[in-house]
Amino acid sequence: MSPKKEHSVLMVWLAYAAVYIIWGSTYFFIEMAVKHIAPMILGGIRFFAAGTLMLLWVVSQKEKIWNLKAIFASVVSGFLMLFLGNGAVIIAEQHLASSFVAIFVASSPIWFLVLDRPRWTENFRNKYILMGVVMGIIGVLCLFFEKLGGTGNALSGSLWAMLILIVGNIGWTLGSLYSKYTSSTVAASVISAWQMLSAGLVFLVFSLLDKSMFTMQWQQVPLKSWLAVGYLIFFGSIIGYSAYVFLISVRNATQVSSYAYVNPVVAVMLGVFINKEHLTFWQLIGLGIILCSVFFINKARSVNKKYAGELKKSEEQ
Numbered sequence: 001m002s003p004k005k006e007h008s009v010l011m012v013w014l015a016y017a018a019v020y021i022i023w024g025s026t027y028f029f030i031e032m033a034v035k036h037i038a039p040m041i042l043g044g045i046r047f048f049a050a051g052t053l054m055l056l057w058v059v060s061q062k063e064k065i066w067n068l069k070a071i072f073a074s075v076v077s078g079f080l081m082l083f084l085g086n087g088a089v090i091i092a093e094q095h096l097a098s099s100f101v102a103i104f105v106a107s108s109p110i111w112f113l114v115l116d117r118p119r120w121t122e123n124f125r126n127k128y129i130l131m132g133v134v135m136g137i138i139g140v141l142c143l144f145f146e147k148l149g150g151t152g153n154a155l156s157g158s159l160w161a162m163l164i165l166i167v168g169n170i171g172w173t174l175g176s177l178y179s180k181y182t183s184s185t186v187a188a189s190v191i192s193a194w195q196m197l198s199a200g201l202v203f204l205v206f207s208l209l210d211k212s213m214f215t216m217q218w219q220q221v222p223l224k225s226w227l228a229v230g231y232l233i234f235f236g237s238i239i240g241y242s243a244y245v246f247l248i249s250v251r252n253a254t255q256v257s258s259y260a261y262v263n264p265v266v267a268v269m270l271g272v273f274i275n276k277e278h279l280t281f282w283q284l285i286g287l288g289i290i291l292c293s294v295f296f297i298n299k300a301r302s303v304n305k306k307y308a309g310e311l312k313k314s315e316e317q
Helices: 009-034 039-060 068-092 098-105 108-115 117-124 127-143 145-150 152-156 159-182 188-209 223-250 259-274 281-316
Strands: none
Touching: 009 039, 009 068, 009 098, 009 223, 009 259, 039 068, 039 188, 039 223, 068 098, 068 159, 068 188, 098 127, 098 159, 098 259, 108 117, 108 127, 108 159, 108 259, 117 127, 127 145, 127 259, 127 281, 159 223, 188 223, 259 281
């Protein structure tokens, strides 16, 4: 479907559910996989396989895939989002716990707020967006407050991993915005297919350059790591990433980036239900604040629509 068509509310909310819930679990599976699979190989297998399957699917749906302008835009945005953005997460999770990586990724809405220049007027004049961004950051910090206080030495020893995450965050934001503003004439499914396929090829090329393709002990990779890769391919990429590309094409990027606040919540809840962990006081506070932040960020849409309607009415008069 073309992003220019009207999309049902149900489709949009299903896409939000995929990005909020599925991506919240991918940190855990990336950490599981990268313990035994080199980062460049993990990224290469995940995105090349997902991109190939997605491309075959869109061809079966008779979508037009040979649009050179769209392919070029997808290659550029795929490099920024998946190679730089997701690649930074993969590398960082070799040295940092997935929960801490989620904290740094939670700064994404700030980068969207600052770098989405065409939306500056809309974003910076909307108190709900500003309140939502600030509350989201506070909520994530509360969520992991106790862990932050107890592992400061471990974190300081991995400062470079945090710097990589910052670069990755910026790359992800720039790639998302570039995709949003350059690929509006092509179906979101086609865009995500080319983005994943091209990024997967870049990962594989780098796995040859850093020789990890030849030095990795393939026979020692346990079954659970391959199952984690399978989850990342089908759920994290084909479903989750494609849903994100769709949302970016039809919604305000800062609002879509609220997934970065919800993902850590999902990670914590997985710990509660799967690992039988207990919610602490600060985690409950953090969950409440994050839910409020998501409410305010989504409330901003109705305010912006009202403002746009009033502006159009005044221009007509």
